[in-house]
Amino acid sequence: MASATVPETVEAKKKRNVKYVVTCAVLASTTSIVLGYDVAVMSGASLYIKEEMKITDVQLEMLMGIISLCSPLGSFAAGRTSDWIGRRYTVVFTGGIFFAAALLMGFAINYPMLMVGQFVAGVGGGYALTIAPVYTAEISPASARGLLTSFLELSVNLGVLLGYVSNYAFAHLPLRLGWRIMLGISAAPSILVALMVFSMPESPRWLVMKGRLADARAVLDKTSDTSEEVAERLADIKAAAGIPADLDGDVVPVPGRDRGEEKRVWKELIFSPTPAMRRILLSAILIHFLNQASGIDSVVLYTPRVFMSAGITDSDRLLGATCAVGVVKLLTIFVATFLLDRVGRRPLLLTSTGGMIVSLVGLGVGLTVVGHHPDAKITWAIALCIVSNLAFVSFFSIGLGPIAFVYTSEIFPLRVRALGGAISVATNRFTGGVVSMTFLSMSKAITIGGSFFLYASIAAIAWVPFFTYLPETRGRTLEEMGKLFGMADDAGLEADCEAAKVEVEMPTKLSKS
Numbered sequence: 001m002a003s004a005t006v007p008e009t010v011e012a013k014k015k016r017n018v019k020y021v022v023t024c025a026v027l028a029s030t031t032s033i034v035l036g037y038d039v040a041v042m043s044g045a046s047l048y049i050k051e052e053m054k055i056t057d058v059q060l061e062m063l064m065g066i067i068s069l070c071s072p073l074g075s076f077a078a079g080r081t082s083d084w085i086g087r088r089y090t091v092v093f094t095g096g097i098f099f100a101a102a103l104l105m106g107f108a109i110n111y112p113m114l115m116v117g118q119f120v121a122g123v124g125g126g127y128a129l130t131i132a133p134v135y136t137a138e139i140s141p142a143s144a145r146g147l148l149t150s151f152l153e154l155s156v157n158l159g160v161l162l163g164y165v166s167n168y169a170f171a172h173l174p175l176r177l178g179w180r181i182m183l184g185i186s187a188a189p190s191i192l193v194a195l196m197v198f199s200m201p202e203s204p205r206w207l208v209m210k211g212r213l214a215d216a217r218a219v220l221d222k223t224s225d226t227s228e229e230v231a232e233r234l235a236d237i238k239a240a241a242g243i244p245a246d247l248d249g250d251v252v253p254v255p256g257r258d259r260g261e262e263k264r265v266w267k268e269l270i271f272s273p274t275p276a277m278r279r280i281l282l283s284a285i286l287i288h289f290l291n292q293a294s295g296i297d298s299v300v301l302y303t304p305r306v307f308m309s310a311g312i313t314d315s316d317r318l319l320g321a322t323c324a325v326g327v328v329k330l331l332t333i334f335v336a337t338f339l340l341d342r343v344g345r346r347p348l349l350l351t352s353t354g355g356m357i358v359s360l361v362g363l364g365v366g367l368t369v370v371g372h373h374p375d376a377k378i379t380w381a382i383a384l385c386i387v388s389n390l391a392f393v394s395f396f397s398i399g400l401g402p403i404a405f406v407y408t409s410e411i412f413p414l415r416v417r418a419l420g421g422a423i424s425v426a427t428n429r430f431t432g433g434v435v436s437m438t439f440l441s442m443s444k445a446i447t448i449g450g451s452f453f454l455y456a457s458i459a460a461i462a463w464v465p466f467f468t469y470l471p472e473t474r475g476r477t478l479e480e481m482g483k484l485f486g487m488a489d490d491a492g493l494e495a496d497c498e499a500a501k502v503e504v505e506m507p508t509k510l511s512k513s
Contacts, residue, residue: 021140021223025148027200028091028135029155030193031128034098036159037166037186038121039067040326043301044167044319045179052175053111061437064301066115067122068292069433072426074126079422081127087135087203094131095194097124099187106184117183122429129425133409134417138203139223141233149409150337153402157333160300161326168319205414208237211252240414269416269423276486277416283470283485284408284424290462291404292431294356295455296396298439299325299389305440306363309448310385311370311377321386325393332394336402344474345403346466352399353463359395360456362388368449404428410473411481 042064050060074097082090101124104117132152140148166185170178204223207216217234224230235245243252269281299306303322312318339348366384373381404424412420443451471484 017223018144021144021148024139024200024223025136025151027197028087028132029151030196031091031094031098031124031190032132032152032155033159033162034095034102034186034190034193035121035125035128036156036161037163037189038098038101038125038159038183039297040160040163040300041166041182041186042067042118042163043303044164044171044322045182047304048171048175048179049114052179055111057440059111061440063111063114063118065433065435065437066118067125067433068297068429068436070119070122071126071129071429071433074123074128075130075422075425075429076126077123078127078130078425079418082131082134082206083209083418086206087131087138088197088200090127090131091135091197091200092194094124094127095190095197097121097127099190099194102184102187102190106180106187108180108183122433126425126429129405129428130418130421133405134421135203137406137409138205138417139201139219141223141229144341145406145410147337147341149406150333150340150402152405153397154330154333154337157326157330157397157401161323161330164303164319164323164326168323171319204233205237205241208234208241208243209414211243213238213248213252237414242415265416265419269419276482277413279469280411280413280481280485281420281423283411284420285427286465287400287404287407287470288424288428289431290458290466291400292428292435293455294353294396294400294459294462295360295435295452296393296401297432297436298451298455299392301436302439303389306367306385306389306448309367309370311382325389328390329393329397332397333402335398340402340406341474344472345407346470346472348399349403349466349470350399350463352395352401352403353459353466355395355398356392356400357456357459357463359388359392360452360459363392364449364452364456366449367452368447371447371449407470407473410476411485413482 046060046064049055049063055063078090078094081093085093097120101117101121104120105114108114108117129152132155133149136149136151137145163182166182170181172178173181201219201222202215204216204219207213207219213234216237217230220230220233221227224233238245238247269277273281303325304318307318307321312321336348362384366381366388369378369381370385408421408424439451442454446454473481473484476484
């Protein structure tokens with residue numbers, strides 16, 4: 001009788017814990033909805049802002065790109081904030097930043113005020129893209145980490161769709177009112193998201209770093225299937241945090257993050273990394289740089305302009321086609337969401353990049369043909385532009401989009417994870433900012449078709465290091481990533497061990513005192 005009931009109890013707990021972890025991952029990723037909205041809504045709002053404020057294309061590029069260019073400030077600040085007040089309250093703080101940005105842009109009376117609002121939104125974007133994947137990766141079991149961490153990209157794409165829909169919905173309002181409502185309406189979900197996040201638990205890894213073992217154990221009990229798994233995960237986290245295995249209790253003494261420790265983190269990751277750590281850092285920088293250098297922000301921000309260049313001039317059709325891009329981008333992210341932990345990161349990444357290359361070439365060809373025949377309506381070229389645009393955002397969302405954040409949230413060791421995530425997001429957003437702020441000027445210099453041929457070349461170059469340099473991480477625990485990148489066989493392992501030894505001795509001395 002007993003043997004028949006035990007599996008049912010374990011299965012019931014497993015289902016309950018799966019729901020709990022999914023809920024936490026969804027809540028952590030909701031701030032990214034506001035980020036996706038702020039980026040996409042500007043694509044349509046910019047048409048009306050330019051008309052009312054009479055700004056130049058260069059000023060428009062600055063306005064479109066500053067949200068990405070300023071995100072590195074938020075990403076580095078998020079790394080420090082998340083280690084200081086915790087992952088959960090950092091998500092709440094992110095919602096507050098987006099709320100302030102929405103108010104500034106919604107009530108903007110001139111171009112400088114709009115720029116300040118975009119600047120604040122950019123800082124919020126850096127926070128959102130740094131903290132959401134770190135929190136989700138730290139709370140997720142290894143078997144579902146790819147699925148759950150990809151919720152970030154799902155949320156961004158949902159925000160992009162809502163931004164395009166907002167453009168369509170408010171386009172017919174008076175000029176002075178329409179674009180202000182488009183930009184300011186995101187204040188409401190920003191506050192709602194911040195309030196909802198209070199129901200999330202804190203990351204168990206952050207709790208262990210603060211010596212709160214009982215609290216960490218309670219969270220792990222809600223996110224693990226069995227008590228044995230709880231004990232195993234807690235032991236792994238303690239080891240990664242430098243807490244001796246025999247040191248136990250509800251609260252244990254651990255060394256604080258003093259200036260010396262912060263310098264050690266920078267030294268270990270940036271100034272004198274071991275070969276394995278260097279490979280981890282370069283892998284993160286590489287995937288995030290190429291994520292943006294292949295032109296996704298140009299497509300998202302300038303979709304109306306691309307379709308106008310393709311020959312679609314009617315405003316309703318133009319915004320309708322833009323909404324179609326948002327729908328396709330959102331739907332295709334579900335493919336990655338359900339395949340990341342089944343197929344793996346590398347197959348999806350390579351397939352995605354290959355499809356992006358073909359799509360960008362098609363877009364370049366279509367736009368070039370249309371550009372050479374401005375007085376003729378070449379139906380096949382217009383159709384090629386639309387299909388290629390939809391295909392590009394689809395292939396991006398299937399692989400390179402979500403995998404960039406999934407991959408970098410899981411490969412950094414615990415002690416450098418916050419800084420590593422900040423550097424990754426800073427690379428992503430800075431590159432995106434440069435791409436956004438040069439698209440119009442580059443299109444004038446080499447034509448809009450030539451711009452997409454350039455992006456296709458970058459994507460083709462990206463495929464090679466993706467194939468040769470990035471290892472598969474599917475199914476690995478966060479504590480196993482060092483071995484995957486060669487730390488166990490690294491000539492610099494002795495330095496890692498020495499650093500860990502110092503971390504182990506410090507709490508021991510504190511406990512004795």
